[in-house]
Amino acid sequence: MTLDQRQTDVLFTIVRCYIQSGLPVGSRTVARKSSLNLSPASIRNIMADLAEENFIEQPHTSAGRIPSTNGFRFYLDSKLDMEILPAEVEEKIKSALVRTGPDLSQTLSQASKLLSSISNQISLVITPSQQNIRWKHIDFIQLRAGLVMSILVMEGGMVQNKIITVDSDITADDLIKFSNYLNEHYKGKTLLQVRANIFSQIKRARKRFNNLYQEALRLARESFEPDNNRQVYVDGTHYLFQDSEFTDLPKMREVFRLLEERSKLLKILDQTLESEGLSILLGQEQDWQELSDYTVISSPYSLKGDNIGLVSIIGPTRMNYSRVIPAVDLTARILSQLFNEIFEHNTIKNMPKT
Amino acid sequence: MTLDQRQTDVLFTIVRCYIQSGLPVGSRTVARKSSLNLSPASIRNIMADLAEENFIEQPHTSAGRIPSTNGFRFYLDSKLDMEILPAEVEEKIKSALVRTGPDLSQTLSQASKLLSSISNQISLVITPSQQNIRWKHIDFIQLRAGLVMSILVMEGGMVQNKIITVDSDITADDLIKFSNYLNEHYKGKTLLQVRANIFSQIKRARKRFNNLYQEALRLARESFEPDNNRQVYVDGTHYLFQDSEFTDLPKMREVFRLLEERSKLLKILDQTLESEGLSILLGQEQDWQELSDYTVISSPYSLKGDNIGLVSIIGPTRMNYSRVIPAVDLTARILSQLFNEIFEHNTIKNMPKT
DNA sequence: TGTTAGCACTCTAAGGTAAAGAGTGCTAAT
């Protein structure tokens, strides 16, 4: 369904007014606010067409119109009128992120805080899924007999550690041997590849080798296991209460419930991980009852061209897209940039002493 | 101010009814619900006394009464009618926590989830402040030139790691020497003691020794630095929406804002860390605007008799204390028990292979 | 003397009605 210039103009005006006020928009208002110089009556004709084609709807006979899901989608797909964030904002974010130092989790947590404060919405930052990242180094540390901590260092400066129980016969010397072996044979492969290889070895090794070897393989397997507790940094939840006059509480509650149910949340967000650049999910378009009336905007950040994590915001469908979209986009870009710089130089310059 | 038997009885009936309904309680209702066999008129006389002494108040002339902050305090200080949690609940919590394995952060996160689901309120679990815990072992791992990860293993199975930038001249061998030295000289001291000692050494070392030694000291100092990002696990935020008919949104919003402002949150909660056993803070008694109409119930968990962390819930002042208080208490006790068992045996038995 | 029935009084919550206002859709004039 295509719209001509005037229809588009009217629709956009309705969307903008509705976003601003949260109230149905009447023909008078559109006539005044749009660049078209038409009388309310003419606007009404156009609006009748738009309603026919399902771009706007009417709460009741004598009310103005509000954009339908369709209408929002059309508006968003032709992302016009995006604000341009001032260069200071970019500088501010960048320097704040650099200042967090080399600790990835702090950088991402800080990114989330910044995003929520500049977008005035709930922000989400998802830690990298480390599946497709090459790893550089592994170490085992014996916490006590039978308990080992594994430390995996990845490209891009990421570190993942895990506590693993092992056979209590295993000594510190054994651990060093294990790690040397792994470092030698698997360096430079992705976690996914390493895991596949170890699995095949485990199959072969069954019954052919001694206990120690089998235990070593198990230790390796667990170390390289996908990180099932991928973190999500959430900030700015209180922004959901802005304009709460227009929101109903049960729906808000569902959002909070969703934010705590990390697995469901990740399932929703992971949809957008593969996509090129920014994506916008309207709750009503998907079949998540949790997010009807809410919209998720996400943009992936990448390392060496591969998307590894996600920056998102969740806000009411009638949020201020012109401000929020550039903010999400910018945050994701800066994170990518930061990652790749760290990776490029493989050393961190001018890092302030914490 | 002391109350006689009958006044107490009436007050408690009012508190209970108010908690249940959220509505002002009239003399008729009290007459029916209390064990006293008195007519509404007599109850009214008693209520007049209670109002006089500031235990209850009246929203307006022709309404029933609601407990004042004072009234709640009196009710809470004589914790009667606490529910007894069935033994299954205790078993369920314990086994769920043991099942999380040796990773402290997972145990605490799980504890928070369990607490919120059995109390139907927002739960908070604060990770141990590791100031007063003895440490057992330190390791340094070179992530790359100039970047080191320090791993501190504490009594009770806690692990703390930190990424630290160092002089890029420092080699892996140097790091091993450093850690050997530290392990030898400081083992068994608390973090606080180690830090004090290192500071005094740094003073003495200034200008007397070479760069390497100074850098080693700095590395040590940063490793033992107090963990400024003590975590708080928060769950069940959506429970704040129960009975939201009776709540006003700006106040709810303040709660969410507070939950994200970790430093302020910790300041509030730390008040209760030193106290023996469970403590109840009524928002209106303190001067936190953020929590008027809300109450914080906390109970510390301990290792070897020292309180190291906190289990709390935040809920509306009119929440169901008889159910919530035992839940907080139980969760804290189980955590303490778990910690001390781990510490006692210094090994984990029957740990299922994850 | 403590308890209770009775009663006048107050205040809120709920329902009903009317007027105001916003916005529409249609028709006819431009």
Added chain:
DNA sequence: ATTAGCACTCTTTACCTTAGAGTGCTAACA
């Protein structure tokens, strides 16, 4: 093709009334 005019619809607001809940006081009672 555009617009002024107008009748119509529906919501919002205000105002009024009534019903009901609860109180406080007084006087009677055990």
